[in-house]
Amino acid sequence: MPNLNFEFTEEFALKMDQNDPLRSYRDQFYFPKVNGRDALYFCGNSLGLQPKSVKTYLEKELENWANLAVDGHFEGEDAWMYVRQKSKPALAQILGAHPHEVVAMNNLTSNLHFLLVSFYQPKGERTKILCEAGAFPSDQYALESQVKFHGLDPEETIVELAPRAGEHILRTEDILAKVKEIGSSLALVMMGGIQYYSGQLFDMKDITAAAHGVGAYCGFDLAHAAGNAPLKLHNWGVDFATWCSYKYLNSGPGNISGIFVHERFADDQSLPRFAGWWGHDEGQRFLMEKGFIPMHGADGWQLANSNILALAAHQASLDLFAQAGMEQLRAKSEKLTGYLEFLIDEISGNSGILEIITPRTASERGCQLSLLIHKGGKAVFDSWYAHGVVGDWRNPNVIRLAPTPMYNSFLDVYRFGKILEQSLHDFA
Structure with a gap:
């Protein structure tokens, strides 16, 4: 997809988030912490985050079980049958x-x-x-x-x-x-x-x-x-x-x-x-x-x-x-993944440390980018995690990152870019 005039600046990322019609959905999920801070969570391709509403939905069924027991199969708003x-x-x-x-x-x-x-x-x-x-x-x-x-x-x-x-x-x-x-x-x-x-x-x-x-x-x-x-x-x-x-x-x-x-x-x-x-x-x-x-x-x-x-x-x-609707989620996904792709290209350049092996055409991929690591191996992944990036390591040498449109932000992607920038110096 065209880069939509992407910029490697915090100001750009914040502007994109401000104009994101789905931005409120981020607040409806719990984020894990790494070293005491909210993670940059790009691992929805392995396990999605927990919606905050899950507890309420579960408690409702627990109450039905407690109050109705076997009659819950046929009674109540959501009869189990x-x-x-x-x-x-x-x-x-x-x-x-x-x-x-x-x-x-x-x-x-x-x-x-x-x-x-x-x-x-x-x-x-x-x-x-x-x-x-x-x-x-x-x-x-x-x-x-x-x-x-x-x-x-x-x-x-x-x-x-x-x-x-x-x-x-x-x-x-x-x-x-x-x-x-x-x-x-x-x-x-x-x-x-x-x-x-x-x-x-x-x-x-x-x-x-x-x-x-x-x-x-x-x-x-x-x-x-x-x-x-x-x-x-x-x-x-x-x-x-x-x-x-x-x-x-x-x-x-x-x-x-x-x-x-x-x-x-x-x-x-x-x-x-x-x-x-x-x-x-x-x-x-x-x-x-x-x-x-x-x-x-x-x-x-x-x-x-x-x-x-x-x-x-x-x-x-x-x-x-x-x-949210799948059309809106997909539209954001293409932009969000496109921004991650832009930053990786912009920052890694000809370093030779990593290579995107996922198709470059938006219609031929979802929100996941798979990065083939040519230098540093799993140490690169571990370094990113130490800085709060939760991605996914797949043997022998691939890191998968999935900027998920339901809860990830452009600021998340920008912050990953800053971590990537530092890691390139460390593993050059």
Whole structure:
């Protein structure tokens, strides 16, 4: 993106914050402290900050439990039997979906396994899975075990696509060409929406279309994309997706995941799935009879009843997203990340200490910049932390920084720039 006449001055950063329509949201989060001072927190890609409203949302459910006990399932403003419905409008907005295509449930890797039961059904020559090389370990392990479950060899069945020699990101044309090359042998394309290490935002629309063009399903792990990048899962025709809520969705450590299943499968009982009581037809659930009848849409992939306290914390954050709106968050994100990129380039110059490996085009990334450290290694990261910068170290030599639009400021980014400036002298 153009640099918008960015300046490496405190005055500029303060002016940008003053004109930020989302500036008030920063005050709705708790910031951790490093050495007694509020941290410069750029780690929302690993764990989002706690909304101050979470305590109130949790206390409300604790009171319902105390005062209603088992009757809380059917009584009260948010009867537990139906409380999953409350998160659907915000999730639909964030994912670019219809409410019946999304549901909050389980955890990400569990959901991925349940979705693969439905959408990875190798038959005949159509057995291959295409994913990006260096996918997040959970995805790798899930795919390996699913392939073995079907009696196949992961080394022969899973095709991992790596960037070209000397490059850090996958070219879209290479992904599409590989899909076409595998062709009738391809059963599934399963990738991260944003590559966790490089920060690359994949072209999910074109990848999905390519997969469908050769008769394969297409799904995405949106752990680093949900609440971060603009998503239009329904319009793109994505078959399925799952995500976690504890990164950009700020819902608490290890908190609830969610799934998307395109509406063309909403009532498709021919798809195999692992069934559970909570996915059964809501109108007949308490008849307690044999014979699973899935609920309409994504709800039909549920197994167990809802985790009420997890959903309460989740809702506290989702309500903030509904108020702020993804369009405004994305607009700020592009400016904020662009400012961080500008400062890194301006300050590091030709020092040779670090290199941005995340795409330079705003439409090809979220708010994360991954910095390849060429000199100093983890000592650079430790030095930044000592000065209050909370980022994320990934072996062997990458620091990930995520200026998150919901709560980070331009002044945060400017202050990081001053720390970076000093560290360049220390590690030159």
